[in-house]
Amino acid sequence: MNTEQDDKNKGTDGTYYATTPIFYVNAEPHLGHAYTTTLVDVSARFHRLRNEDVLFLTGTDEHGEKIQKAAETAGLSPQEYVDRISGKFRDTWDELGIDYDIFMRTSEPFHHKVVQDVLQRVYDNGDIIFGEYGGLYCVQCERYYTEKELEDGKCPQHDITLEYRSEENYFFRMERYRPWLRKELENNPELIRPEGYRNEVLGLLREPIGDLSISRPRNRVPWGIPLPWDENHVTYVWFDALINYYSALVERGEVDRYWPHVEHFIAKDILKPHGVFWPTMLKSAGIPLYQHLNVHGYWLTDQGKMSKSKGNVIKPLELKDKYGIDAFRYFLLRDMTFGLDSTFSELALAERINADLANDLGNLLNRTMGMLGRYRDGVVPAHHVTPAPGGRAARSLAARRRCGQG
């Protein structure tokens, strides 16, 4: 009998925990950040309208050597530095009407504790080993390069001379979980979507993925979370950043309420960490896998990828100020096919606003107001529309109910 209710809750079990990535605070928010966050905002609002139990997390990733250096350059402590940049993200989301529930920051003490708890569980499970790693290291990239990868002996990304480093690291035994993850993806085709990205991850899993370096010496990188079994090392990016999705719930005592219903939204550049590292980490720690990993493409410009060096970075707040918040948000979601790259152009934005919002919607509103005054004495009559079975309105209603079930 309760078909509408059943229908409504199908796919989400009436609970919806949606996340954006926590953004790295080495630059100010750009169009891509705004897209992901607006997308999740709209999705969260949709599920709230369906009376589901919704939680929406966004935030900033605040550790790492790169940030430590940036703070030094700015003459600030790391905490002062991340406070400032993190604040810019928060302000931007406020200005764009993002109605998030949690603004997560990895520098918060409770996060440290949860990360250490998870690390300990993985350690106790025998999935951490000690090893040495050495090579040419780029401070900007925070990674090692092989000599073949270099251009003129310099980092191909940053054009700076690299230094040789050798250090002892802890490694997560990720390779152990490769067969498991493969099977998981094969049994659950919707786990990573759209399909193209699922295939990419399956492709990665066809060959050994190796073990994952998860620590850095604390004497070199004090700005990080110490390993619970070795105070001389701090954890490194992924075991810190990815766990934010989980630690936020621990802090609120809402793990059981929300965790089995996680919907991650990311851009394609961080597919590997979210599609490979994160699931294997969860498996090792004995935490259930997320529901879905939803992957979108890039906003490009007519000159290709946005980058600071090209000087073609699109600033979301400027567009919002110029065209209005609702028009801007509408454009973001309307003009990009989910999963694919999209070319941004201000002309396309203007045309979209004119055609869809000003002409179609605006005319409808203007017309309705006119008719209301002319024929109904300005009073909205009680509605008594019965959609004809199989008619356009009925089909539209059915389509709306199907939406968001996957």
Add this chain to the structure above:
RNA sequence: GGCGAUGUAGCUCAGUUGGUGAGAGCGCACGACUCAUAAUCGUGAGGUCGUCGGUUCAAGUCCGACCAUCGCUACCA
């Protein structure tokens, strides 16, 4: 080099398991009209479905090769 994605009307893109004459929105052309005229409504113009070949009674939809763009990834003379 390997793996993968993409390549469909001027533009942005849809096209389940192969099957009536290949679609939408925007743009464009023509026409209509009112309660909306810097709007709305109707109609239309027709694109070798990247190229070549194959399978099939039948392919945009399957197979092979190739080309272009993009991404990930491995490197040797």
